[in-house]
Amino acid sequence: MRKIDPAQFHVATRGTSRDINRRIALTLVRARQPISRADLARAMGVRRSAVSLIVTELLKKGLIIEGATGETLRGRKPTFLYIDARRRTVVAVDIRASQTFVMPADLLGQPLGGVTHFPTLRDPKALVPALAERIKRLLAEHGGAAACEGIGVVVPGMVEHMTMRILHAPTLGWRNVDLLEPLSSATDLPVQIENSGRACALAQLWARHAEPGIEAGDLVFVSISDGVGVGVIVRGELVRGRHNIAGEFAHVPLSLDGPRCSCGATGCWEAYVSNRATLTRYFGRAADLSGPVPADQLDFTIEDLIARARAGDAKAAAALQTTGRYLGLGLASLVNALDPGCVYIGGEITAAWDVIGTTVRAALRERALTPGAAAADIRLASAQQYPRLQGAAALVVAPAFAAPVVA
Amino acid sequence: MRKIDPAQFHVATRGTSRDINRRIALTLVRARQPISRADLARAMGVRRSAVSLIVTELLKKGLIIEGATGETLRGRKPTFLYIDARRRTVVAVDIRASQTFVMPADLLGQPLGGVTHFPTLRDPKALVPALAERIKRLLAEHGGAAACEGIGVVVPGMVEHMTMRILHAPTLGWRNVDLLEPLSSATDLPVQIENSGRACALAQLWARHAEPGIEAGDLVFVSISDGVGVGVIVRGELVRGRHNIAGEFAHVPLSLDGPRCSCGATGCWEAYVSNRATLTRYFGRAADLSGPVPADQLDFTIEDLIARARAGDAKAAAALQTTGRYLGLGLASLVNALDPGCVYIGGEITAAWDVIGTTVRAALRERALTPGAAAADIRLASAQQYPRLQGAAALVVAPAFAAPVVA
DNA sequence: CCTATTTTGTCTCATCTTGGGCCAAAAGCC
DNA sequence: GGCTTTTGGCCCAAGATGAGACAAAATAGG
Numbered sequence: 001m002r003k004i005d006p007a008q009f010h011v012a013t014r015g016t017s018r019d020i021n022r023r024i025a026l027t028l029v030r031a032r033q034p035i036s037r038a039d040l041a042r043a044m045g046v047r048r049s050a051v052s053l054i055v056t057e058l059l060k061k062g063l064i065i066e067g068a069t070g071e072t073l074r075g076r077k078p079t080f081l082y083i084d085a086r087r088r089t090v091v092a093v094d095i096r097a098s099q100t101f102v103m104p105a106d107l108l109g110q111p112l113g114g115v116t117h118f119p120t121l122r123d124p125k126a127l128v129p130a131l132a133e134r135i136k137r138l139l140a141e142h143g144g145a146a147a148c149e150g151i152g153v154v155v156p157g158m159v160e161h162m163t164m165r166i167l168h169a170p171t172l173g174w175r176n177v178d179l180l181e182p183l184s185s186a187t188d189l190p191v192q193i194e195n196s197g198r199a200c201a202l203a204q205l206w207a208r209h210a211e212p213g214i215e216a217g218d219l220v221f222v223s224i225s226d227g228v229g230v231g232v233i234v235r236g237e238l239v240r241g242r243h244n245i246a247g248e249f250a251h252v253p254l255s256l257d258g259p260r261c262s263c264g265a266t267g268c269w270e271a272y273v274s275n276r277a278t279l280t281r282y283f284g285r286a287a288d289l290s291g292p293v294p295a296d297q298l299d300f301t302i303e304d305l306i307a308r309a310r311a312g313d314a315k316a317a318a319a320l321q322t323t324g325r326y327l328g329l330g331l332a333s334l335v336n337a338l339d340p341g342c343v344y345i346g347g348e349i350t351a352a353w354d355v356i357g358t359t360v361r362a363a364l365r366e367r368a369l370t371p372g373a374a375a376a377d378i379r380l381a382s383a384q385q386y387p388r389l390q391g392a393a394a395l396v397v398a399p400a401f402a403a404p405v406v407a
Numbered sequence: 408m409r410k411i412d413p414a415q416f417h418v419a420t421r422g423t424s425r426d427i428n429r430r431i432a433l434t435l436v437r438a439r440q441p442i443s444r445a446d447l448a449r450a451m452g453v454r455r456s457a458v459s460l461i462v463t464e465l466l467k468k469g470l471i472i473e474g475a476t477g478e479t480l481r482g483r484k485p486t487f488l489y490i491d492a493r494r495r496t497v498v499a500v501d502i503r504a505s506q507t508f509v510m511p512a513d514l515l516g517q518p519l520g521g522v523t524h525f526p527t528l529r530d531p532k533a534l535v536p537a538l539a540e541r542i543k544r545l546l547a548e549h550g551g552a553a554a555c556e557g558i559g560v561v562v563p564g565m566v567e568h569m570t571m572r573i574l575h576a577p578t579l580g581w582r583n584v585d586l587l588e589p590l591s592s593a594t595d596l597p598v599q600i601e602n603s604g605r606a607c608a609l610a611q612l613w614a615r616h617a618e619p620g621i622e623a624g625d626l627v628f629v630s631i632s633d634g635v636g637v638g639v640i641v642r643g644e645l646v647r648g649r650h651n652i653a654g655e656f657a658h659v660p661l662s663l664d665g666p667r668c669s670c671g672a673t674g675c676w677e678a679y680v681s682n683r684a685t686l687t688r689y690f691g692r693a694a695d696l697s698g699p700v701p702a703d704q705l706d707f708t709i710e711d712l713i714a715r716a717r718a719g720d721a722k723a724a725a726a727l728q729t730t731g732r733y734l735g736l737g738l739a740s741l742v743n744a745l746d747p748g749c750v751y752i753g754g755e756i757t758a759a760w761d762v763i764g765t766t767v768r769a770a771l772r773e774r775a776l777t778p779g780a781a782a783a784d785i786r787l788a789s790a791q792q793y794p795r796l797q798g799a800a801a802l803v804v805a806p807a808f809a810a811p812v813v814a
Numbered sequence: 815c816c817t818a819t820t821t822t823g824t825c826t827c828a829t830c831t832t833g834g835g836c837c838a839a840a841a842g843c844c
Numbered sequence: 845g846g847c848t849t850t851t852g853g854c855c856c857a858a859g860a861t862g863a864g865a866c867a868a869a870a871t872a873g874g
Binding site: 001005007009016028030032046234236242243244246248254255257263337341372406 | 408409411412416420423425428434435437439451453466502527565612625629642644650651652653655656659661662665670672736744747758773776777779780805808809810811813814
């Protein structure tokens with residue numbers, strides 16, 4: 001039950017009903033393809049005639065295509081409908097501290113080719129031409145720029161949604177950077193930019209084969225790497241907040257007098273569970289993540305630590321278990337506060353889930369307020385699926401399938 | 408940009424456009440009354456003819472009425488439209504641990520008479536007849552039961568939204584109580600039940616004279632009494648969560664090794680800022696709120712403590728300041744996580760805001776991640792406005808004005 | 815006093831959409 | 845071959861907004 005904002009609303013015009021039903025039809029084709037017009041009409045609960053008109057329109061626009069004819073027990077065989085993914089592509093870009101990843105994908109968000117990467121140039125003025133060059137080469141192999149619907153970019157930082165300016169990306173050293181205009185004019189394509197943690201949440205929401213429980217659209221994505229990013233989706237929509245900074249659960253304190261965090265405050269969840277926190281714990285250093293990374297810690301990654309733990313290094317195993325415990329305690333807060341249908345965990349540490357999973361769950365149970373919260377559905381987003389790049393693709397793909405803004 | 412749930416959606420039918428525009432028109436009449444048909448058409452950006460048809464329908468249904476004619480500089484004088492609040496009433500009920508409050512209100516949520524109260528009977532079987540009796544007497548004075556649209560009830564506990572069962576209300580000692588059926592059949596009126604913290608948030612959202620910044624529909628209500636209740640509204644809609652327990656920010660820890668909370672965990676925000684926490688601090692007791700209230704603390708309220716602080720009691724003032732500091736630190740988490748347009752604080756402690764306000768703000772600033780978060784808009788909901796009862800009224804009133812569920 | 819002007823609210827017609835039913839085509843069963 | 849079933853298209857009714865005309869009402873101004 002949503003209140004209509006008397007200062008900003010959207011009245012229904014002649015095309016509104018059609019718009020609503022067109023997007024529902026598209027959503028259903030996407031979710032259930034292949035599907036016939038008759039099945040679509042049954043699924044939607046409208047007449048076949050109404051569906052026919054919508055389908056004709058979508059065919060003419062090239063959003064869907066007719067494919068093979070299906071089988072029925074009796075009667076005329078149906079002609080199947082599909083999302084026209086082949087001739088429409090998107091480019092997903094993931095800019096990270098050291099490397100920038102690029103992936104071509106189709107309209108369903110499925111990868112069209114391999115993921116390529118190159119060292120991230122810290123100067124945006126140098127990065128944009130290099131990136132545009134790569135994108136152009138990539139598009140030449142996959143249907144050309146004409147078939148490309150747009151470029152989705154995710155960055156590890158705060159992005160202002162309206163202008164898509166990158167307000168602050170600490171690991172890149174960027175402040176108030178505008179990638180939209182230069183990249184858009186260099187490639188002549190629409191560009192969407194979003195924070196990587198949020199984009200990961202979007203990726204799960206818009207995943208083609210949505211897992212049961214996701215469809216209701218209440219999920220949280222916790223991305224654990226050097227920092228911790230959280231994306232929150234409520235009723236199928238990303239929570240952005242008034243100043244577009246919603247989702248900073250990483251800096252909710254576990255203990256006010258805890259370790260100093262990179263944000264300057266003390267005891268943030270991030271300061272307990274980020275990769276850097278885990279490594280610092282392993283090295284037995286003072287828990288202070290506000291300064292630069294110590295030199296001898298630069299070449300030692302969380303993967304190395306996991307490998308040592310597996311090899312029998314008790315200190316490494318203990319550091320992981322401690323991180324797992326704090327991870328679970330923080331998840332409890334998240335679950336108590338938002339009660340999501342599902343929590344996704346992403347990041348390198350998921351590779352060690354067989355080791356820390358029970359610890360995480362035990363800690364979660366310890367602070368969960370209700371049995372429902374204690375039984376929260378926790379799932380892993382494996383790095384093989386490139387959740388960030390999937391999210392970048394979703395930025396471009398989603399608008400065509402999203403619910404129309406009405407009332 | 409909301410994803411359409413392919414398992415549950417709402418197609419547009421012939422009446423959908425009208426439904427959307429009817430509710431927008433109602434919302435605008437409510438927000439801007441008195442307003443003429445022509446002004447309504449201008450505000451909505453549709454033809455006067457379309458508005459005329461909607462208005463005729465609403466007049467026939469008795470939802471709005473025509474009133475006096477207005478003034479214009481030239482031309483025919485407009486006939487003003489109003490929400491027909493006079494002949495439609497609701498009853499708001501606030502069940503608390505010691506007293507139950509009842510208030511009649513009109514369709515705009517404005518009180519029709521004084522607030523009456525009577526001691527809460529702990530046995531639901533005894534409470535319902537007594538409550539129904541009071542409601543009937545009240546309605547006899549205010550237009551009779553026929554004019555009553557329904558009863559809104561708020562309780563200090565967890566309410567399952569679908570069935571409206573009260574799953575757990577610790578201060579009442581209720582578990583899995585059904586008030587809906589007995590109260591509804593005793594009064595022959597529709598009944599809505601909700602948690603009081605959430606209802607307070609709804610009250611602010613649906614307040615007749617919405618303050619600027621609220622209209623966008625991103626707000627949080629923090630209700631501080633014996634416990635702490637939080638209601639979160641995102642984009643004009645209450646966040647309920649998968650298992651209907653969303654909003655339990657009160658039990659996010661400030662410090663894992665902090666005082667024991669009534670929920671059994673340690674270091675919850677509630678264990679730092681609830682009235683009981685403040686009193687316990689004043690009495691210099693061990694910080695453990697899991698047991699029963701000590702006998703000598705039963706007759707000493709937070710109001711008494713505030714009075715003593717004003718009278719120069721340094722220990723009382725210190726206890727309040729400490730609460731203020733923890734309040735601000737917790738608010739920082741809330742603001743960082745959700746980035747609401749506005750945070751409302753309710754409860755007895757708001758009476759001491761002149762004393763603790765700067766402390767709260769300083770603590771908030773200390774942990775705020777961005778200047779925007781540090782400048783979060785904090786407002787007080789005074790007890791004189793009966794936020795709980797306003798929320799109870801909103802439960803019944805809101806559905807008529809809410810946006811239709813579409814797509 | 816009378817006319818022009820402006821504004822409101824209603825009415826008519828065009829356009830677009832879904833709702834309902836009919837029909838031709840296609841395919842299997844008997 | 846006839847019957848049944850199913851699909852997909854077509855036609856018209858019903859209901860909505862869009863555009864504009866029009867009467868009523870009130871003021872301004874000669």
